[in-house]
Amino acid sequence: MRFGMGYASWTGGPGHGGRGGRHGGGPRGRVLGGDELKLVLLALIAEAPRHGYDLIRAVEARTGGAYAPSPGVVYPTLTLLTDMGLIEEQASEGTRKLFAVTEAGTTQLAQDAEQVGDLFARLTALGEHRARTDAGPIHRARANLRAALHHRLAGPEVDTDTLHAIAAILDEAAQKVERL
Structure with missing residues (x-):
């Protein structure tokens, strides 16, 4: 990741719904x-x-x-x-x-x-x-995915093919969710 990329997502910068963002108070606003x-x-x-x-x-x-x-x-x-x-x-x-x-x-x-x-x-x-709409199971699954991605991408053996394979899996999952 280049320096500065993602800055808004952790500081509440422009376009971010967190504290200090344009929506105020949290991801869904007050x-x-x-x-x-x-x-x-x-x-x-x-x-x-x-x-x-x-x-x-x-x-x-x-x-x-x-x-x-x-x-x-x-x-x-x-x-x-x-x-x-x-x-x-x-x-x-x-x-x-x-x-x-x-x-x-x-x-x-x-x-x-x-x-x-x-x-x-x-x-x-x-x-x-x-x-x-109890989203507890969704939050758990997202946390699991995030941990798996972090663990897999932090390793020294990550190459372009691995990145493309991960992206394809995520794209497929997104399409399946959209079709529900």
């Missing part, structure tokens, strides 16, 4: 934007007072485990919702902060009820999609 996460957390808190960890688990449960927002996103969002007067901290036992919705938060949810419904439908659909 599940929830900042304003969307605010509404989801506010709606969950309106159902019952909750602490941050409980909110993370509630979102994860709604997506069937397909997505769980990170604490680094949830806790600043809770601070923002508190600063906006939409939630408030309640007295609770233990060290975890328990949050409850305020009257202003209830009003905000009423104004955004349709969007909240759409967001929860999207989270549910994400979970349903994951249940239908």
Whole structure:
């Protein structure tokens, strides 16, 4: 490989979907934007007072485990919702902060009820999609292929014929997958 080739794929450079790439947040982009996460957390808190960890688990449960927002996103969002007067901290036992919705938060949810419904439908659909398309076996097979390629191509006995044979096998596999 020439120097610089593949640079974008490991740095998040142009055309790469990873962090810093044009799609943001990961190969498929963000599940929830900042304003969307605010509404989801506010709606969950309106159902019952909750602490941050409980909110993370509630979102994860709604997506069937397909997505769980990170604490680094949830806790600043809770601070923002508190600063906006939409939630408030309640007295609770233990060290975890328990949050409850305020009257202003209830009003905000009423104004955004349709969007909240759409967001929860999207989270549910994400979970349903994951249940239908568990890609675990695919990830395992890709990892096996990658390891085999790395092992085979790292050896000193690799020649042009071997490279062409490997390429033919990969092309054949790709064609078979396309025909499924």
